[in-house]
Amino acid sequence: MFCLHFLVTSLPFNELKLGRRKYSERMYAERAKPLAQYTTEELYARFCFGRDNIKYIADLVRPKLQHKTKRSHVLSVEEQCLIVLRFYASGTFYQVVGDNMGVDKSTVTNVVKAVLVELASLVNEFVSFPKDDQMAHSINVQLVANADLIITNCVVKWPGSVHYAHILRESALYRKLRSNRPNGIILGDSAYPLLSWLMTRFPVANTPEQAGFNSAHCKTRCAIEHLNGVLKRRFACLNYLRVEPKVACNIILACIVLHNIATRRNVPLDDIYDGPEPDEMQPGQPPMFAPNEGQTGRVIRDAIVRHYFRLMT
Known part of the structure; x- marks a missing residue:
């Protein structure tokens, strides 16, 4: 397909003086119409969302994105969303997305x-920590998520050099x-x-009970590793x-x-998750938490x- 170009030529001074004007003719490439030309399966393959979900x-x-003008070549909101979803899904260059x-x-x-910017502004509407009556085992790394892979809390502002414990302490x-x-x-x-x-x-683990706790802890934390894989699978741009x-x-x-x-609308995704990654302790964890907090945690x-891992006799 051809890219869309707006061709503007400069107007010579002598033509201004004579009052004559020359206008360059705008040339528009044929714009793709994915919602009309693709099946639901083809939309999932290219945009990670189906027709109803895109709408x-x-x-x-x-x-915020609806244009007031009636010009025929203005992008509709659906077309704007398709461009963004294509970029998120492919992680490729803007030029390739445009083509x-x-x-x-x-x-x-x-x-x-x-x-x-508009999607990011919705984070408080779609990401919220569960109330007590909704609480289930959750996992906190850079994200907090529940067993259904719904993200319930996120902190996205610190550079990679900042220790996980510091990010938690400032959250x-x-x-x-x-x-x-x-x-x-x-x-x-173990970084927390x-x-x-x-x-x-x-x-x-010094006892069988502690080993049982560690095993259950690892199996439950598989959800956050699965979530990380799902995010990068669904939105390839997050890889780089x-x-x-x-x-x-x-x-x-x-x-x-x-x-x-x-996730809430059950958008399908091929599951390519192979298993959890091992814990990697970040070196030099700063002692920024009160000693009594750690003591209470151990108790x-x-x-x-x-109560839950005592061996049956």
Whole structure:
């Protein structure tokens, strides 16, 4: 397909003086119409969402992205969403996305920025920590998710060099749960501190009961590893983002919103998950948590072992 170009020529001075005007003729490439030309299966393969789900997403961002003009070549909200979903699903260059969709690279750039800001603004609507009556075992790494792979909390602003424990300590989730312990627990890997509401594995299992706890902890934490695989499978752009950090944060937030939409609406995805990755302790964990927090966590973890992992005699 041809890219869309707006051709503008300069107007010579002598023609201005004579009052004559010459206008360049705009040439438009034929724009792709995926919703009309593809089956539902073909839409899933190219955009990770089916026809009804794409329309649902378009309705979410329509109030801010609906153009008031009646010009025939203005992109509809659905077309803008398709451009963004194609970029998220493929992770390729803007130029390639434009070639596929029948628009130019600058249009893709502007659309991606506009739509991702609107999607990212919906994060509080689609990502919320469960209430006590909704609580189940959750996993906290860089994300908190439940067993259904719904993301319930996220922090997307720190660079990769910042320690996981520091990110947790500075998060709103930590402040909330420190003062209002949930009716349940969160499971974290060995990079996190042991707290009253955040359970980590025993570094060394000295009893069969502790080994049973570690085994159950690992099996339950498989959900977060599965979630990471699903996110990167559904949105290939997350494997490598060629954008500045601020834009990358918004893209990640937008993908989190889209993931929760897809999960709640049962959008299909091929399962390519092979198993959990081993815990990797980040070196030099800063002692930023109060000593009594860790002591309370050990008491609670020991109580869980006594009540739920005692060997049958």
